[in-house]
Amino acid sequence: MLVTIDAGRIVRIEGDPKNPATGGQVCLKGLSYARRVTTEDRLLAPLARAQRGGQLERVSWDEALAGIADRLDRIRRESGPEAVLYYEGSGSHGALGQLAFAFWHQFGGCTLPVGDLCWPAGLEATRLTYGANLHSHPRLTSNSRFVLIWGHNPAETNIHQMRLLLDAQARGATLALVDPRETDTSDVVDIHVKPKPGTDAALALGIARVIVDEDLHDRGFLAQHATGFDEYLARLGDYPIDRVAHMTGVPSQDIRDLARAYARTSPALLIAGFGLQRHRHAGQAIRAVALLPALTGNVGIAGGGWQYANLASHCLKPVPLPPRPPRVREGFPVSQLGRGLSHLSDPPLRAAWIEKANPVSQSPHTGAVRQGLARLDLVVVVDQFMTDTTSVADYVLPAKTLFEQDDLVTAYWHPYVQRRAKLLEPPGEVKPESDIWRLLCERLGFDPSWFPQDPRALLRGLLPPGRADAFDRLANEPLDLSGLGEVAFADRRFPTPSGKVEFSSEEAARLWNVDPLPEYHAQADASRAHPASTDVTPALFPLQLLSCKTRDRIHSQFGNLDWIREVERPHCLDMHPDDARTRGLEDGDLVIAWNNCGEIRARLRIVHGLRTGVVHILEGRSQESDPQVNALTDEGVTDMGHGATFYDCLVEVRGAKG
Numbered sequence: 001m002l003v004t005i006d007a008g009r010i011v012r013i014e015g016d017p018k019n020p021a022t023g024g025q026v027c028l029k030g031l032s033y034a035r036r037v038t039t040e041d042r043l044l045a046p047l048a049r050a051q052r053g054g055q056l057e058r059v060s061w062d063e064a065l066a067g068i069a070d071r072l073d074r075i076r077r078e079s080g081p082e083a084v085l086y087y088e089g090s091g092s093h094g095a096l097g098q099l100a101f102a103f104w105h106q107f108g109g110c111t112l113p114v115g116d117l118c119w120p121a122g123l124e125a126t127r128l129t130y131g132a133n134l135h136s137h138p139r140l141t142s143n144s145r146f147v148l149i150w151g152h153n154p155a156e157t158n159i160h161q162m163r164l165l166l167d168a169q170a171r172g173a174t175l176a177l178v179d180p181r182e183t184d185t186s187d188v189v190d191i192h193v194k195p196k197p198g199t200d201a202a203l204a205l206g207i208a209r210v211i212v213d214e215d216l217h218d219r220g221f222l223a224q225h226a227t228g229f230d231e232y233l234a235r236l237g238d239y240p241i242d243r244v245a246h247m248t249g250v251p252s253q254d255i256r257d258l259a260r261a262y263a264r265t266s267p268a269l270l271i272a273g274f275g276l277q278r279h280r281h282a283g284q285a286i287r288a289v290a291l292l293p294a295l296t297g298n299v300g301i302a303g304g305g306w307q308y309a310n311l312a313s314h315c316l317k318p319v320p321l322p323p324r325p326p327r328v329r330e331g332f333p334v335s336q337l338g339r340g341l342s343h344l345s346d347p348p349l350r351a352a353w354i355e356k357a358n359p360v361s362q363s364p365h366t367g368a369v370r371q372g373l374a375r376l377d378l379v380v381v382v383d384q385f386m387t388d389t390t391s392v393a394d395y396v397l398p399a400k401t402l403f404e405q406d407d408l409v410t411a412y413w414h415p416y417v418q419r420r421a422k423l424l425e426p427p428g429e430v431k432p433e434s435d436i437w438r439l440l441c442e443r444l445g446f447d448p449s450w451f452p453q454d455p456r457a458l459l460r461g462l463l464p465p466g467r468a469d470a471f472d473r474l475a476n477e478p479l480d481l482s483g484l485g486e487v488a489f490a491d492r493r494f495p496t497p498s499g500k501v502e503f504s505s506e507e508a509a510r511l512w513n514v515d516p517l518p519e520y521h522a523q524a525d526a527s528r529a530h531p532a533s534t535d536v537t538p539a540l541f542p543l544q545l546l547s548c549k550t551r552d553r554i555h556s557q558f559g560n561l562d563w564i565r566e567v568e569r570p571h572c573l574d575m576h577p578d579d580a581r582t583r584g585l586e587d588g589d590l591v592i593a594w595n596n597c598g599e600i601r602a603r604l605r606i607v608h609g610l611r612t613g614v615v616h617i618l619e620g621r622s623q624e625s626d627p628q629v630n631a632l633t634d635e636g637v638t639d640m641g642h643g644a645t646f647y648d649c650l651v652e653v654r655g656a657k658g
């Protein structure tokens, strides 16, 4: 971004036309940083609560740090360092985030959740299949003649990718989409297939079956670069097209047409999003989908391939830290935060430090998270704003924004490392996290020198071997420092155990106790009681609830800004007219959605483009009036990667009286 500063304030933000990842585009959220940095509700000083249930009041840094250090130290002496949970989100993805561990390692340890809420099932499934999470340079999309977008909504969640897709389409490429919902992306594609959520493994195996039956697979590529293909062929026997049509709710002819279109056009690119892996059997589903490019020989060629995540820019060295002590406990899958807070033992958790994250809004099963946090002796939250999570904190510490500290940033789609320059002094009493950690170290008698006041020398040292010179160039432009080249797997060497694309993966079976071949598991049926249920008479929850990203917020962020509120979409419960009719509901009704995790109120919106049986509420609660959709999601864990299962959520909906 190009940022114009006048008299110590941001007056304008523009896209940088020289930025090869964005082509000079910037979204409304990017533009609104000009507002976000100085908005009146920004936290400018530490806050503390004298007692639970009391108000947060302004305190000095001295009081806050003394109080926190004292309580952390007491908990560590009485119960061990593992009694403290360190819970972090990504914030704005700077490398300096790792410095927190220079504190925790000196503290003697802590408890960490494993996995993350975002994308780990797909990362692991891709790694098991191709050996690495790499994909070709995004700009090679212009060579694609067919792009299959699967469980992804780039028109809202990656506008830079969308630009390239529209460009390819303008040059004659066909765009196809697999998504149960109509979205800004479905508005522009040429083919849209709407499966029942959670049935992608069946759909992918059905498509593969058509490709093989019609001899559209790439025998040469498979003979040389695949392992387990014969077993996979046998597995396809279980997926005749009529059965797949029944499983997925997609008509047989549509499956056949999509399979033919994809397999007959070359080069064909398959872009999978993170949406289809927020389900219990997500790893197996992603493996099934990820094999389609290999089946058709679309690997290692410009304009073809598998795009899930690109870790090419993750080539920085780790931040130097004191050695990791043995008492860092990996406590629980992150989707089970509520359960971990309440039920971890030996030692139980007594304190949580939450930084760059808003788990009360964003973690599954809000009720359990709230209950778990309320049990603790100490909750510290470091954030730029008041959030659902600061509202249960004992201490709230004001955090810097991305303009207020130098940092290096990596990506998960394009291959560039970017350097973020410090443009502004932190306002009020705000401190960068690394300063907070340093001051706490001083209070506890730890070595504070891990946290440099000016991080630039540290950052320069993180550049890949022999590339420290790039630090100065990075001040002006993003750089691809990966040394990987533009076409992923151009040499057809796959860092899997077999060195080939793994259609069958013994490693998957060994690590995650799944079938070595991808397979489809039916979702929990609607009559199943919720796993968290204590109800002896299981209620029926026939609707599948999805809760996807919204265009104008990043999760719970940005909804506080007037610039955003003016244009953003309302957070309603979307329902197909047939489902509304059977429940006697009308557009605009106040409704209650519930299951055994909780219940929420929302305005009903009739949406013709949804599948019947699927309802949707935007995730990312930012304002009091937004429905808290995670009150309904449970603590499920994906089959691989320790991910969350937000989109595996069954509910019922009724009208709210009054």
Ligand SMILES: Nc1nc2c(c(=O)[nH]1)N[C@H]1C(S)=C(S)[C@@H](COP(=O)(O)OP(=O)(O)OC[C@H]3O[C@@H](n4cnc5c(=O)[nH]c(N)nc54)[C@H](O)[C@@H]3O)O[C@H]1N2
Pocket: 118, 119, 150, 151, 152, 153, 154, 156, 157, 158, 178, 179, 180, 181, 183, 195, 196, 197, 198, 199, 200, 272, 273, 274, 275, 276, 279, 546, 548, 549, 550, 551, 552, 553, 554, 555, 620, 647
């Ligand atoms: N504007 C904006 N952009 C963002 C974010 C944001 O909050 N706001 N967040 C960022 C982050 S952290 C992430 S992880 C990415 C995620 O971005 P995306 O990859 O786009 O992921 P989602 O929005 O979770 O889901 C994408 C689509 O998957 C569909 N889907 C849900 N279940 C299924 C299923 O079972 N099968 C299939 N085929 N499709 C399904 C949903 O209907 C949805 O339209 O976006 C990033 N970009």
Ligand SMILES: Nc1nc2c(c(=O)[nH]1)N[C@H]1C(S)=C(S)[C@@H](COP(=O)(O)OP(=O)(O)OC[C@H]3O[C@@H](n4cnc5c(=O)[nH]c(N)nc54)[C@H](O)[C@@H]3O)O[C@H]1N2
Pocket: 089, 090, 091, 092, 117, 118, 119, 355, 356, 357, 358, 359, 362, 363, 382, 383, 384, 385, 387, 399, 400, 401, 402, 433, 547, 548, 549, 554, 555, 556, 557, 619, 620, 629, 630, 633, 646
């Ligand atoms: N129902 C449902 N829930 C979901 C999802 C979904 O699709 N549906 N998506 C999931 C996904 S993909 C993700 S990635 C998670 C995201 O979960 P979170 O990362 O917890 O979500 P955010 O709302 O982005 O919260 C980040 C917080 O960090 C603060 N922050 C930003 N920058 C900084 C910084 O530099 N320093 C500090 N200290 N704080 C900072 C922001 O003000 C904000 O309060 O949500 C998950 N939750």
Ligand SMILES: [Mo]
Pocket: 117, 118, 119
């Ligand atoms: Mo995410």
